[in-house]
Every structure is written in structure tokens, then in C-alpha cells.
Amino acid sequence: MxxxxxxxxxxxxxxxxxxxxxxxxxxxxxxxxxxxxxxxxxxxxxxxxxxxxxxxxxxxxxxxxxxxxxxxxxxxxxxxxxxxxxxxxxxxxxxxxxxxxxxxxxxxxxxxxxxxxxxxxxxxxxxxxxxxxxxxxxxxxxxxxxxxxxxxxxxxxxxxxxxxVPDRPLVPTEEMKPQFGLEGREVLMTFGLLSPGKGIETMIRALPRIVAERPHATYLILGATHPHLVAREGEHYRESLAELAESLGVGEAVRFVNAYVDTPKLLEYLAAADVYVTPYPNEAQITSGTLSYAVAMGKPVVSTPFWHAAELLAEGRGVLTPFNDPDAMAEAVLSLMNDPERMAATRDKAYAAGREMIWxxxxxxxxxxxxxxxxDNLVSLHSPSNMELPEPALGGVERMSDGVGMLQHGLISVPDRNHGYCVDDNARALMLMLRLERAGFEAPPRLTNAYASFLHHAWNGDVGRFRNFMGYDRRWLEDVGSDDSFGRSFWAACYTAANALRDDLRVFGLKIAQGALPRVGDFPFLRTNAFLILGLCELSRAMPGSD
Incomplete structure (x- = not known):
């Protein structure tokens, strides 16, 4: 795999x-x-x-x-x-x-x-x-x-x-605290890359009330500042949290560990925590690895009811509080710390739930x-996964193409110049080149450019239609091509706008498609409209949100 x-x-x-x-x-x-x-x-x-x-x-x-x-x-x-x-x-x-x-x-x-x-x-x-x-x-x-x-x-x-989650035994928190200098402290903990939007301010604002009743409480904020945040503003956010704690008179009760810790070290820190806190400020958090780890380690958790927490902490496996409510957060933490029996019951339920989640x-x-x-049959839409497909061979395509584009017909393996070129074949060939590139195969740029150029030259802006047939002498044989040639050319332009790996080709395809777009309602025949619908589907991908 x-x-x-x-x-x-x-x-x-x-x-x-x-x-x-x-x-x-x-x-x-x-x-x-x-x-x-x-x-x-x-x-x-x-x-x-x-x-x-x-x-x-x-x-x-x-x-x-x-x-x-x-x-x-x-x-x-x-x-x-x-x-x-x-x-x-x-x-x-x-x-x-x-x-x-x-x-x-x-x-x-x-x-x-x-x-x-x-x-x-x-x-x-x-x-x-x-x-x-x-x-x-x-x-x-x-x-x-x-x-x-x-x-x-x-x-x-x-x-x-x-x-x-890892499978670890329950251990008394007091055994794990001395290695971190936390002996004699009641440890509240939050872990993760530090960045705004995780609600840590709410927990810091809850600390004055917690410390007033539990003077040995310490809030441990474990994790390095997110590297993207450091690149933008350095440690400004971490410093602002420390300033907030100082302004509330709880600076000594907050301890930052500015380090990216590996899993074994994280588990040791978690084992030393008495209560784990996830104070996220809104519900749109579908999963939290740190919350899962805390539950698996048997930590009593106090959390806001974001989606993952609402499921995982149900039935007494944790305590939920309203969003952005420091008083409710403080009350929840104290309800555990002041009630050892409840704290032990919450721990046991969390640990039992964690056994169902181990790696x-x-x-x-x-x-x-x-x-x-x-x-089953739910595999790739493009090719069966159990078939060894050969590498595409472009010899025939190469022989049928020149600097103008792809010729219409051949005598066995020899191009027949008597029939010149048509936009239908060049639209197909352009889409083939783009499909090859997206599948990871090499598509010669000179061929892609030739087919795209032919499509562009075929557009007759004066009448709003694509020309179809061109003689080998490079003269157009008509001012307006068939309905089907319009549909197929429009599809190819839209496909290019949505799928080309090259930015310039996507812009090119979008320009052709937008020029032809006002005429897509002019055609009565089913096959032409099928081509147009396929093109519109691709155009909707190239222009998401557009009317």
C-alpha cells in the first residue's frame, strides 16, 4: 500500500x-x-x-x-x-x-x-x-x-x-510530577502547537477563581509556537498570554513549555496532569488528537462542547462548559478538584473509553x-486497479501531427494531406495531452501547443462560431463549422481551463470558453448539447462560485 x-x-x-x-x-x-x-x-x-x-x-x-x-x-x-x-x-x-x-x-x-x-x-x-x-x-x-x-x-x-491513541497503564500523577518540577502542584494542562483560536485566554481568565480556592493549581501550557506563526510574528502571541496572566495576578500559576515534544515525552507530561483542559472557542472542531490522548491516559477533562468533545466526553467521561466562559470553566475545574470521588469516577470512565481507541x-x-x-468495485473511475496498463505510445499521434495540428486522415500509417485538418480532431488531441499529463505521463509540449493553437485559430469571433475544416494549404474551407464541432471545441476549451497543469494553458482555455459561452444555447441537437453540457461541467470547476 x-x-x-x-x-x-x-x-x-x-x-x-x-x-x-x-x-x-x-x-x-x-x-x-x-x-x-x-x-x-x-x-x-x-x-x-x-x-x-x-x-x-x-x-x-x-x-x-x-x-x-x-x-x-x-x-x-x-x-x-x-x-x-x-x-x-x-x-x-x-x-x-x-x-x-x-x-x-x-x-x-x-x-x-x-x-x-x-x-x-x-x-x-x-x-x-x-x-x-x-x-x-x-x-x-x-x-x-x-x-x-x-x-x-x-x-x-x-x-x-x-x-x-497509545495504550498506557494508569499511574498516580504524583509519581510523574517531580521530573518536571511540579511536585506538590495541582496540574491543569493544555497541549498542542500554540496559536490563536484555541481558547487559552479563556482558561487563563478562569485561573484567578481557581487559584483562590486551590492555591497550588498550576496551568501547564505545553507546546511550541506554531512555526507559521513564528515566521509571521515571532513569539508575540505567547508573550501576550504571559502578559494576560500577569495582569490577572496569576503569572506564577501559568507555566509555558515552549518545546515540540515527542510522543513518549508528551505521555509523561500527561501522566503528571491532574486535569486536562480543551477550551476551544467554537464547535467546529471535528477531531482533536490531544483530547483523544488525554482521555486515553485517564485524564479528567474539562472542555468546551466542540463536536469531538461533545461525543467523546459524554456519559460522564468529562465535563463540558459553554464557549468563551471563564467563570463556567473555573466552576467545572473546581467541581472536579473539590470532589475526589467524582474526579476518580471521571478518570476511570475516560480510561475505559480510551481502550477502545488504541492504535x-x-x-x-x-x-x-x-x-x-x-x-469491491469502488475503484478508480479511470482504469481497473488490478490491470497492468502499458505506457501510452504516442507514435501514431506524432505521425499524424505537424506544426499546424493533427491531420484528419491517414493511409494506413501515412498522413493523408488531401483531407487537411479539422477542429474536432484537434480538440480531441488537446484533451488527450492534458489527460496524459494529469495521469503522470509525458505529453510533448509542442503537440499540446499545436492543438491549442489550432483550437484558438478555429474560433471565428466575427460570427461567434468555430470553423471546422482547413485545407493542407492552411486555408479555412468554411466560416462556420458544424454544430457538433462547436460543442466539441467548447468542451475542449473548458476542459483545458479546468485541467491543464500549466497556468498559461488554463488562462488560454478560459478565454476561449468565455468567448464561446454566449452561444451555447443556440443548438437544437442532442449530441451537440451533450458536448456542451460536458464543457459546462468543466467550466464550473474552472470557475467555482461563478454564475
Whole structure:
């Protein structure tokens, strides 16, 4: 199989998750051959392990086509993709679609964010991911509901698999505190890359009341500042949190650990925590790896009711508070700290729930899905995954083409110049070149340019129609071509606007399509309108959100 996503030593939640999934699968199934195709953000370099077979530069579109070709050549029977907005290039990450369109094996995609109000680009990309995936995995029931209600995803394509967690024994917190200088403290903890939008201000504002009743309380904020935030503004945000704590008189009760910690160290910190806090400011958080880890470690959790927390902490496995409410947060923390029996019961329920989420369980669920998609018919729309297809041979296309474009007819293998050229054939040939590129094969640019140039020359702007037939002497034989030639030319222009890997070709296709668009309602025949509808579908992808 092949895995696509961020991967360690890159430092982010998706990289950690992908690495953990890889370890879980290869540990549970030692005979599994698993190659990793790692996403690399712009300007970064990582010392990847040997399991990474190819590095995709996020903003280099050709890398996605190259990765598809490499995965196909590897013989991978299943491809598992980690999807999160922001890690793939293009509008809303649509470069990923080039990879998906080029794959022959069935795809299983893990969705780490599922938006309820996507913008046009986000909706377009998610719809295509759902269409091209044999299964999509979400980590909560809420994620499944959103896919069904907002995107119309078929129920049979959706699998709910909880975020994986490590399997660790429960240990007394007092045993773990001394190594961090926390002996004698009641430790509240939040973990993750530090950035705005996680509600940490709310918890800091709750501290004065907590400390007034529990003077040994310490709020431990564990995690490095997000690297993208550091690049923009340095440590300004962290410093603003420290200033907030000082202004509230609880500066001594807040401890920052500005470090990216690996999983073993994180688990030691979690083992030392008495209460874990996730004060996210809004509900639109479909999954939280840090929350899953805290529950698995048996931590009593106080959280706002974002979607993942509302499910995971139900039935007494944690305490939920309203969003952006410091008083409610303080009351919830104190309700646990002041009631040891309740705190112990919450801990035990959380730990029991965590045993259902351990990585070995996730590996079993993922492998079940991989085996299912390999055996069912929900595979690539383009070619069966179990066929070894030959590399495209372009000898015939080359022979039938010259600097003008593709000739109409041939005598066996020899071009027949008596019949010249037609726009129908050049429109087909242009689409062929673009399809080859998107599938990861080489398409000679001189051919692509010749076919595109012929399409452009065929457009007769004076009458708003495409010419069709041209003699070998390069003279047009008509001012207006057939209805079908208009439909096929319009389709080719729209397809170019939506699918060309080259920016200049996409702009070219859009210009031709927009020029012809006012005439698409003029044709009565069914086949012409079929071509036009196919073109309009491509144009809607090239111009998302346009009327």
C-alpha cells in the first residue's frame, strides 16, 4: 500500500498521526509493504526515513502527477491519504486532485476537517475527494453526519474510526510530577502547537477563581509556537498570554513549555496532569488528537462542547462548559478538584473509553477497509486497479501531427494531406495531452501547443462560431463549422481551463470558453448539447462560485 500525507520528522499533528498510523499498521501486519509519499511545505527540508519513497513539494503541481505515476508503478493495491486543508497546494488544496485522478488503485481518505460552510473551492475539492475515494474515514459521528447532509456523500462510502491513541497503564500523577518540577502542584494542562483560536485566554481568565480556592493549581501550557506563526510574528502571541496572566495576578500559576515534544515525552507530561483542559472557542472542531490522548491516559477533562468533545466526553467521561466562559470553566475545574470521588469516577470512565481507541484497534479497522476496497468495485473511475496498463505510445499521434495540428486522415500509417485538418480532431488531441499529463505521463509540449493553437485559430469571433475544416494549404474551407464541432471545441476549451497543469494553458482555455459561452444555447441537437453540457461541467470547476 501507499500512504500520502505529512510525515515525521515534520512537526505537526498530521505528520504525527500519519507516522502513528504507519507504525500501527506495520506492527500489526508485519508482512505489509507500506510506502510513504510525504508532503513537504515550501522552504522546508526534512531528513525523512527510508520508508519515504518520494517527497511532494506542496506547491509544485507536477510533483503530484509524478507521485501518481510512482505509486502506480510500485504496484500499490490501496492508497491511504491524509487530508487536511493547508497541507496541499492550489486553491483549497486542489493540487491533490491531480494525484487522485492519476491513481489506478482504490483510495481511502482520512478527513481531519469537515467544514459545514465551505467556500466554493473547498466544496469543489471535497466533492471530488469523496467522488474519487472508495472510502472516506472520519473520526466522529458528527463528521459522518456533515458529509451526508452538506456534501451528499453516500452512506456506504463513510467509515467512522476513532482517532488512535497509545495504550498506557494508569499511574498516580504524583509519581510523574517531580521530573518536571511540579511536585506538590495541582496540574491543569493544555497541549498542542500554540496559536490563536484555541481558547487559552479563556482558561487563563478562569485561573484567578481557581487559584483562590486551590492555591497550588498550576496551568501547564505545553507546546511550541506554531512555526507559521513564528515566521509571521515571532513569539508575540505567547508573550501576550504571559502578559494576560500577569495582569490577572496569576503569572506564577501559568507555566509555558515552549518545546515540540515527542510522543513518549508528551505521555509523561500527561501522566503528571491532574486535569486536562480543551477550551476551544467554537464547535467546529471535528477531531482533536490531544483530547483523544488525554482521555486515553485517564485524564479528567474539562472542555468546551466542540463536536469531538461533545461525543467523546459524554456519559460522564468529562465535563463540558459553554464557549468563551471563564467563570463556567473555573466552576467545572473546581467541581472536579473539590470532589475526589467524582474526579476518580471521571478518570476511570475516560480510561475505559480510551481502550477502545488504541492504535491496534485503529489498525484493525483500517485494514478491514483496505481489504474491502481492494475486493469491491469502488475503484478508480479511470482504469481497473488490478490491470497492468502499458505506457501510452504516442507514435501514431506524432505521425499524424505537424506544426499546424493533427491531420484528419491517414493511409494506413501515412498522413493523408488531401483531407487537411479539422477542429474536432484537434480538440480531441488537446484533451488527450492534458489527460496524459494529469495521469503522470509525458505529453510533448509542442503537440499540446499545436492543438491549442489550432483550437484558438478555429474560433471565428466575427460570427461567434468555430470553423471546422482547413485545407493542407492552411486555408479555412468554411466560416462556420458544424454544430457538433462547436460543442466539441467548447468542451475542449473548458476542459483545458479546468485541467491543464500549466497556468498559461488554463488562462488560454478560459478565454476561449468565455468567448464561446454566449452561444451555447443556440443548438437544437442532442449530441451537440451533450458536448456542451460536458464543457459546462468543466467550466464550473474552472470557475467555482461563478454564475
Amino acid at each position: 501507499a500512504m500520502v500525507g505529512n510525515f515525521p520528522p515534520r512537526r505537526c499533528g498530521i505528520a504525527t498521526f500519519t507516522g502513528d498510523v504507519y507504525e500501527a499498521l506495520t506492527t500489526a501486519y508485519p508482512d505489509l509493504a507500506c510506502d510513504v509519499y510525504a508532503m513537504t511545505d515550501e522552504g522546508s527540508r526534512y531528513d525523512y526515513p527510508d520508508t519515504v519513497k518520494f517527497e511532494l513539494r506542496a506547491n509544485v503541481l507536477m510533483d503530484y502527477a509524478d507521485a501518481a505515476r510512482r505509486i502506480n508503478a510500485s504496484g500499490a493495491e490501496v492508497v491511504c491519504i491524509q487530508h487536511e486543508y493547508g497541507i496541499y497546494g492550489g486553491p483549497a488544496g486542489d493540487y491533490l486532485l491531480t494525484l487522485l485522478d492519476g491513481l489506478r488503485a482504490p483510495v481511502v481518505t482520512s478527513l481531519h476537517t469537515v467544514l459545514t460552510t465551505p467556500d466554493p473551492d473547498q466544496r469543489r475539492v471535497m466533492n471530488r475527494i469523496i467522488e474519487r475515494s472508495s472510502r472516506v474515514i472520519v473520526m466522529t459521528r458528527k463528521g459522518r453526519d456533515i458529509l451526508r447532509e452538506v456534501y451528499g456523500a453516500p452512506a456506504g462510502k463513510i467509515a467512522v474510526v476513532a482517532h488512535g 491496534s484497534r485503529l489498525a484493525e479497522s483500517f485494514m478491514g477497509l483496505f481489504r474491502a476496497v481492494r475486493s
